[in-house]
Amino acid sequence: MIRMLLRVLGPEYARAMRRTMALMTITAVAEGLSYALLVPVLRALLDGDPGAAAPWLIAFGAAVAGYAVLRYLSDLSGMRVGTTMLRGMYHRLGDHLARLPIGWYGAGRVGEVSVMASRGLLEAMGVAAHLLAPFISACVTPLTIVAVMLAFDWRLGLAALAVAPVVAAVQAWTAGMTAAADTDRHERDEEAAGRVIEFIQAQPVLRAGGRTGERFKLLDDALRDIQRASRRTLLATLPGVVGVTLTVQAAFTALLALGAYLALGGNVGAAEILTILVLAARCADPLLSLSEIGGKLRSARSELARLDRVLRTEPLPRARRPIRPARHDLLLESVTFRHGGRTVLDGVSLSVPEGQRLAVVGPSGAGKSTLLQVLARFHDVDAGAVRVGGVDVRAIAPEELMARIAVVFQDVYLFDGTIEENVRLGRPDADEAEVRAAAAAARLDEVIERLPGGWAANVGEGGALLSGGERQRVSIARALLKNAPIVLLDEVTSALDPVNEAAVHEGIERLMAGRTVVMVTHRLHTVRYADRIVFLDDGRIVEEGGHDELLRRGGRYADFWSVLDPAVRAGDAG
Known part of the structure; x- marks a missing residue:
């Protein structure tokens, strides 16, 4: 989706988008690494030496403060890039539509362009402002935490890492199930938008012919179709949400059992086990939010695909070396x-x-x-x-x-x-x-x-x-x-x-x-x-x-x- 987003944005905004994504990734890594400082803090506390924990607590506080600054800067960058791109994309879309051949504007284009230029463009460009930061955090922060866990104990780290392909598979399965529902919902949105425009424009004719009741029925049918399509989309995403939740909870339970086994066998210290369990719990939050974010991203991706398809529609070709006519016959x-x-x-x-x-x-x-x-x-x-x-x-x-x-x-x-x-x-x-x-x-x-x-x-x-x-x-x-x-x-x-x-x-x-x-x-x-x-x-x-x-x-x-x-x-x- 990122490649499609950069292609839609064009070279004018792609560089700013890449900088913002890099800053968001650094922020997510900093969040994950900051949790590594919990290990010496807990070790000192469990060993009965609170004084030894003080420097580590100060370091942890500084790391959290640094993360907060990075998070503020990355969110601000995402918001600025998103709003700037939205303004620029309205101009780019308008300029491109003005260059398309008149034949492109066939039946159904009014509803399609209306939805695209209003909700569709807002949703697509809202990726940078609202969705990209939490999505990168939900992916990168857990992976960073798993890397920290691997550094402390490879067995617990591998156990946590085994969850990643399962979560990815559930997300891919959910995306496949919702693709058809998303397409159907978009078609119903376009149909309803066209019906609304038609209903408003046709008022003089409808009232003169006494057919307003029938036209109301057509509009009501279109709106009911949107309701049914929304319900199908919700039911299609529900298994994915439940699947991710069950997977994360099962993985946490398995880590808890493995940690208890290693601790009872004396292979791992209590401080390490407790820290790893805290880290595992911290992994769960972004992973659980991944389902909701993924659903929004899939919807935004559908809008991006439609926007990309329009922007890639070839306008009438221009001559490389235009000729200026001398006559007007x-x-x-x-x-x-x-x-x-x-x-x-x-x-x-x-x-x-x-x-x-x-x-x-x-x-x-x-x-x-x-x-x-x-x-x-x-x-x-x-x-x-x-x-x-x-x-x-x-x-x-x-x-x-x-x-x-x-x-x-x-x-x-x-x-x-x-x-x-x-x-x-x-x-x-x-x-x-x-x-x-x-x-x-x-x-x-x-x-x-x-x-x-x-x-x-x-x-x-x-x-x-x-x-x-x-x-x-x-x-x-x-x-x-x-x-x-x-x-x-x-x-x-x-x-x-x-x-x-x-x-x-x-x-x-x-x-x-x-x-x-x-x-x-x-x-x-x-x-x-x-x-x-x-x-x-x-x-x-x-x-x-x-x-x-x-x-x-x-x-x-x-x-x-x-x-x-x-x-x-x-x-x-x-």
Whole structure:
């Protein structure tokens, strides 16, 4: 587990962790060696010479004081390292999650990451602060005491040493029994976390459909599963706790019997026997605590393994010598992309000259949004190439690529903060005049004027305090402020009312002006002025051309156009 902990921590914290472990080991050895001074003390007392015991008592007191100082320093080091690592690991995990491909965030990841980033990370990093010192003490102090016992009498020492493999075997047996229970408990935790998040997010839909009772049942079932899993974990660890207790008690009884036999035979003095029995009793305490500590460490190890698995998930590779494109045209060359065992894009080839607009239409599930994602390199393609300015996106530094692309999604997510903070995400170093100009171009200033607090108005988590159209205006203002030469639009007006749609459409027109644009939409009347239109179906381009040209062909695009409401077509024609 220690190797895994050091690997998870990375080189930045591994050295401090090793120093802390070395200090904890020295502390445990010092504790065990201090008990060796009890032998001359007891010998002097049993021989009827209390005065001779005084120097040894002073030495024993000094040894205990030295151990207390070492224990304080090691505990303090463990706490400092643990808290520092926790802060650093939050940053490391967050940075790594931000670099993972979007495809990694599949079903069930929300619950997994939620548990990992809260209880899981606290438990894993709590090893250094709370568990490592008692664990090292429970292992090293008894072994040091056994070494002292061997120095006084090899027979009693060997008898005590024989307990070590038995305790280790019981611990290994317990670990094997609890492994499945721990895995099951973690899965139930993730399921319950996902259900809680789902229950909260789905409140409007559930209440509108009168299905809150059913959803409560699903959440209750998940919580009951956690209770059952916890009970199974407890029952799995119980034999190990009982086994270690019985082993330690049996070993102490055997040592007592052996010591009495040797003392009666005159082979060992009474002081030595009494000291060895005191040492044996001192061994029992940390060994008995080993079961409880071992259980906590196994749980922490499971969290470490999951954290290690995420941190070892490879992000999208970076080019060793990144190339900076000189142009902003787009090109897909025979692109194939598979996800979830399905081919989403199949041999797609298309080009968008710099400064032109490409509209992508087609039925749901055709791969339109995925096309935008591979252009922005949210995924790496399985075959073919995606090029920006003639350069493969895999050869462009991720920061450079994203600096050239502004993406406006259908579902806008805003961070819990002010409107201005969310707009500034497009370009944090923009001055106030640039921010205000971007807001005016997106017609966000109309929203700001009617909100209490204006620019300082809080948007709530996910932008919950704003309407869909207002959130979309913030998103467009953010993209305008970024001033990227390439714009990707994904169904940005599909769920808006006419007033907001008109405002958003005006902002989109300003955003697209003079830029290379790829837009995905079901609103065909918004794409007729695109320079070119491609019709995507089942991951393939089945038609390509201008609006009028595609209508004359009478193919799939014409069919899509014909199913529009006549009033919409008439309004569009006018």
